[in-house]
Amino acid sequence: MGGVARPGGRDVVVIVAFDQVQLLDVAGPLEVFTTANRSGARYDVRVVSPDGHDPVTSCGLRIGVDASLEELPENPHTLVVPGRRDWQRATADAGLISLVASLATRTRRVTSVCAGAFVLARTGILDGRRATTHWELASQLASAHPEVRVEPDLVFVRDQHLVTSAGVTAGIDMALALVEEDHGADVARDVARQLVVFMARPGGQSQFSVRMTPPSRHPLIRRLMDEVTADPSIPSGIDALAAGVGISTRHLNRLFRQETGMTPGQYVDAVRLEAAKALLSSGTATVDEVARQAGFGSPETMRRLFQKAFGVSPTVYRARFRSTSETT
Numbered sequence: 001m002g003g004v005a006r007p008g009g010r011d012v013v014v015i016v017a018f019d020q021v022q023l024l025d026v027a028g029p030l031e032v033f034t035t036a037n038r039s040g041a042r043y044d045v046r047v048v049s050p051d052g053h054d055p056v057t058s059c060g061l062r063i064g065v066d067a068s069l070e071e072l073p074e075n076p077h078t079l080v081v082p083g084r085r086d087w088q089r090a091t092a093d094a095g096l097i098s099l100v101a102s103l104a105t106r107t108r109r110v111t112s113v114c115a116g117a118f119v120l121a122r123t124g125i126l127d128g129r130r131a132t133t134h135w136e137l138a139s140q141l142a143s144a145h146p147e148v149r150v151e152p153d154l155v156f157v158r159d160q161h162l163v164t165s166a167g168v169t170a171g172i173d174m175a176l177a178l179v180e181e182d183h184g185a186d187v188a189r190d191v192a193r194q195l196v197v198f199m200a201r202p203g204g205q206s207q208f209s210v211r212m213t214p215p216s217r218h219p220l221i222r223r224l225m226d227e228v229t230a231d232p233s234i235p236s237g238i239d240a241l242a243a244g245v246g247i248s249t250r251h252l253n254r255l256f257r258q259e260t261g262m263t264p265g266q267y268v269d270a271v272r273l274e275a276a277k278a279l280l281s282s283g284t285a286t287v288d289e290v291a292r293q294a295g296f297g298s299p300e301t302m303r304r305l306f307q308k309a310f311g312v313s314p315t316v317y318r319a320r321f322r323s324t325s326e327t328t
Contacts, residue, residue, distance in 0.1 A: 010044035011077035011182070014103060017049050017065065018096050020089070023057040024168050025082030025113040032175035032191055039190040041183050046072060050095035058084060069099065078178065079107040082171070083115025087137065090115065091122040101125075109178070111163040113171035120164065121145040129159040134167030138261035152261040153270075153309075172197055220245045221259045224252075225267065232272040233295030238264055272296055273309055280318040287314045 013033050017026055026047070033043040046067035049055050054062050081100055084090050091097065101123040104110045112120045117133040118141060120126050130149045133141050138152035151157050156165035156174040165174035172195070180188035224245050227234060235241070241264050242252040256264045276294040279285055288299045296302040306314050 010042045012073050013043050013045045013078045013080065014067075014072060014076045014107065015045065015047050015080040016082065016096070016100060016103070017047050017055045017057075017063045018084070018090065018093065019055045020058050020084045020086070021055060021063075021082050022084060022114060022168060023059050023061055023063075025116065025171055026057070026063060026080075028169060028171040029080050029111075029113065029175040031195065032172055032179060035191045035194050036179045036183065036187055038194070039183075039187045041179060041187060043077075046076075048072070048099070050093065050099045069102070072103075074106060076103065076107045078109045078111060079103050080171075080175075081110075081112040081116035081119050083113060083118065083133075085115060087115040087118040087140075091118050097122050109161050109163065111165070111174060111178070113165050113174070114167045117141055117148075117164045118144065120162075121148050126162065126164075129162055130157050131159070131162070131164040132157045132166050133164065136167070139259060142261040143258060146258065150261045153266070218255055218259050220247065221255055224256075224264070225260075228268055228271050231295075232268070232275045233293075241268075268295075269305055270309075272302075273305060276302060276306065276314065277317065280314055287318075290314065 013029075015026055015030060030045055030047075033041070033045050037043055047063060047065050048067050048069060049065045052065060052068055054065050056062050079100075096119065100119055104120070104123060104125050110120065110125065112131075112133075114134045115137055117126070117131050118137075121131070121141065121144070126145065127147045128149070130151055131141070132138065132151045132154045135152060138150050141148060142150040142152075154166070155170045156163060156177065158177075163174055163178065165171050176188050176192055176197070179191055224241060227244070234244075238249045238252065242249040245252065247255075252264060256262065256267070260267060262270070272295045276290050276296070279290045279293055280287075283290075285293065287302075291299040291302040294302065296305075303313060306312070306317065310317060
């Protein structure tokens, strides 16, 4: 719903800021949109807050608010809702929820960064929609808002005029995609070059450690997660996994998604991919041996999933990440 900027006009982008907001959730998209103006875009970025005061971010830096709700046009072009790590405090802020709900109903394109998805979900705008958030918070979003179809591995998710992005710097990825939608790939590419970032980040959120996913509160799901993590080569078919914990496949699917934001199969694949990454970066085993040790049925299966998840083959990954030294 973005569309090309109006001739002779400026597309107003409204960024909502509030106390303890993550600074980069705000600054990342803001930098993308304003940098795009140097390449022919016409964005007018306004920062607003629920009470009109300058909020203090999570890192202690104060953000200057440059517009009030009354000063905004009737139908802004894009709304950006950033987040704060303790999302419960944000969703309990009646003034913030009221402001976002009001803006969302009159804005052509509504977006969120990181935990900002919780704020959007609290307004009801994400009901029945696909959405994402920081990988560490995906299961909490799925649990707090079961009516939202959480996609835990995607860097950003578009569902009609709603666009939600993953953690922190993913707001830059999302904003670049929006610039490309509005003004074409050449402008977005210019912005990416200026900011020295990927035009399209390789891989999804699974590259940021599935083993760091908070353990499930449900004893059966936690047991299954522990078993898979301890031995990624265990049988991974849904029937085998369900039988292993003594419940039906349907019940396992529902519980696992509710507790983690992923299906059992997605979790097993993610654990195996992480095991493969560790073996590739620290060992001398061949790719075929790594596939076997990480629990994949075949080297080809590992190559296919690796390419899909990280955007590179296992061999290229090993060459790039065997050491932290820059290759020349």
